[in-house]
Amino acid sequence: MVEVIDGKQVAASVIETVKSANAALEAAKGVRTGLAVIIVGDDPASHTYVSSKSRMAKECGFKSVQHTLPVETSQEELAALVAALNADPSIHGILVQLPLPRHLDSEAIIQSILPEKDVDGLSVVNAGKLATGDLKTGLVSCTPAGAMVFVRRTHGDDLSGLNATVIGRSNLFGKPMAQLLLNANATVTIAHSRTKDLAGICRNADILVAAVGRPEMVKADWVKPGATVIDVGINRIAAPERGEGKTRLVGDVAFAEVSPVAAVITPVPGGVGPMTIAMLMANTVIAAHRSAGLTPPVFQ
Amino acid sequence: MVEVIDGKQVAASVIETVKSANAALEAAKGVRTGLAVIIVGDDPASHTYVSSKSRMAKECGFKSVQHTLPVETSQEELAALVAALNADPSIHGILVQLPLPRHLDSEAIIQSILPEKDVDGLSVVNAGKLATGDLKTGLVSCTPAGAMVFVRRTHGDDLSGLNATVIGRSNLFGKPMAQLLLNANATVTIAHSRTKDLAGICRNADILVAAVGRPEMVKADWVKPGATVIDVGINRIAAPERGEGKTRLVGDVAFAEVSPVAAVITPVPGGVGPMTIAMLMANTVIAAHRSAGLTPPVFQ
Incomplete structure (x- = not known):
């Protein structure tokens, strides 16, 4: 039975940690x-x-x-x-x-x-800190930071021995996500539009992260049985079944057919989406702790 | 028949380009x-x-x-x-x-x-520029930059459709090498000491780069027939066959057994080694061109 991650619920628990950290800092x-x-x-x-x-x-x-x-x-x-x-x-x-x-x-x-103060993690210095594994002083872009919370909740802090594949190599998501996975000891493959045999490469992944912006591109036979599948895509497609001119949101993963193959999957909407704003708050309270010379909270 | 890259000769051609670029800048x-x-x-x-x-x-x-x-x-x-x-x-x-x-x-x-002025490419800003694909204003660490010259000479500038695997994830070599390969459109896997089935992962690589510091770790059956194999390891091992107490240098790749499988291979010594100092000169003349507002030379 696949576990569908409830992004809203995880985001809410991050927010609870932020609130208590903020209160503790003030105290x-x-x-x-x-x-x-x-x-x-x-x-x-x-x-x-x-x-x-x-x-x-x-x-x-x-x-x-x-x-x-x-x-x-x-x-x-x-x-x-x-x-x-x-x-x-x-x-x-x-x-x-x-x-x-x-x-x-x-x-x-x-x-x-x-x-x-760059809580969006967009500055070249924060990119360099992440690239060199300095997570203690750097700030990480919110969406990959949020996706990593899901990964940690499923697999723990140490991904040794696991193969992780990230589809997509944007500076905003794919590259920092790959660096976070590598930093947690996963064996990491970065695939993208120029990759040959994308399906075959994805099938090797214990953790598959899709961030390409192509509706339902990742099919059931791209997924290793028992894999963790994290869907970062948000694509609006026509939904004539809901009435003329109606649309709906889908991810980069064909959720219905992939769910029976995966062990853990994130839905779209309601998966990674709600995490972005939660991790923005997390980054801000982390920055405030560092500025006050205190150890910031950890977001699991 | 395997092609053994002559690192001294490639380094000499880089130095020739540096000399003429320096002369042109002065003129x-x-x-x-x-x-x-x-x-x-x-x-x-x-x-x-x-x-x-x-x-x-x-x-x-x-x-x-x-x-x-x-x-x-x-x-x-x-x-x-x-x-x-x-x-x-x-x-x-x-x-x-x-x-x-x-x-x-x-x-x-x-x-x-x-x-x-950071011609060793060690500053966090240069790491961030490389991580975000800004090779136009950043400076890249010399050894990976040198290994990329070999890659470009073999495969050209565009590695679309090729799988590249880097063994080793140091900040000095593995991570920047992976980023350079990704930037050239390869599908990139970063493997390391925590990787499971390292041999199997390496066998998928069209371009295999070893930088782990383990003498002759990469064996013939780790290598895809026809692959390009770049050996960044420099290990001193005992060589009793040369006399008591004698040593010799070997790479991370078992050169003798891998050579018949690979299409292109770098030796140790005489492969990547001579490129490091050549790329230091290249970075310096690049920095001088940028400082003078001129387009720097390209090192192929």
Whole structure:
């Protein structure tokens, strides 16, 4: 019988850990974790994301600050805001919602965030720390960090002897995910669009992580019996069975046919999705602990 | 018939490219490439390495500066020297010979070198640039960069459809090598001491790179017929056949038995070894070009 991971429930338990860590930090040092979220322009989807992040930060007991800037904000104005937040000791995490309006240089802005406040894990310094296995001072991109919580809950901290395959090699997910798995002692294969015999390579994986953005690409015969399958894809496809013009969300894994083969699987929606925002809160409370000279909590 | 790569000859051709690039840079901009090498203490092996680096830099036509500091040099004195070299526009590459005497914090010194002068590719910023595929502004650690020259000479720039396996996951070699192979579109597996069925995983590799430090570990039946085998190990073993107390160098690959199976193989010594110093010169002339606003040469 396959175990379907309940991402909402795991995310909720991460949030509980964040709340108690934040409360303990405040009790010990009088420091409240501070998260600043910056949004530029009027994109409705971005505003929805930012609102849920700000709301979740408040729910965690954080000092939550949202900076909503007009679409015509200049590079200099945005850079000045980031610099002010970098210098503000009450702010431990800074998040710039992407995409920024086209006239702005996102990369320069992201790289100007102090690495220790870069709770999205996007700075080149945090990428380098992850790449060299320095998880003690670095911050890890939220979605792979969330997927690793699932892996740890299933397999423990030490993946020695397990083969893990990541399909997809993006800087946001595939590469950091592979590095996290390697750091936990898995034997790691990174496959992608240029891979030959992708099915055969996936069939060797005890832990299969799909992050390609191709609806239901991973079929039952790509999966080793008893594997852990983590689906990071979120694809909207037509769902005429729900009525004309209706759509639904599916992952990169053909859930219905893969479920009988796998031992553990994440659904879409409700799997990795809810973990991203939870790990953002986790990163922020980690950053606040480090800034106060305390050992941060561990998220299992 | 297996092709045995002549590392000395490939290294010599890299050095030729460095020389002409340095000459062209001097002609175009009046800038001579500058390499500063710092050595602290009296370790004879380190002095030998540093002398060959300084000599090679001179042979390339570089401004070659060697700073030989006494073993009792303090952290502050060494840091001050690095800071002065960081600020010196005539110096494009800074190399601190490791290991440093025990009382010094090597990591702090290495990370204080400006990333654009870090020709050993050891800074966290260069690790992050490599990890995120930014080879245009980053500097890559010399030994993996040298191994990639062999890969490119055999397979070209695009490794799409090829499986590459790296045995070993050190920050100095295994991890950057895997990232370079991935960046060239190979499907990459990173195996290591915790890997189960290492032989089986290696047998799937079109390009097999061994960097574990275990004499002649990779046997003939670990190798896919027709594979390219790159041996990064340098192990000194007893060689009683040469006389009592004699030793010889071998790689991580059992050269004699693997050669009939592979299509291309590197010997030890004389394979990857000579490439390291050549790629140090390559990195330095690349750094000098970037500093002058010119497109650096490509090393094929």
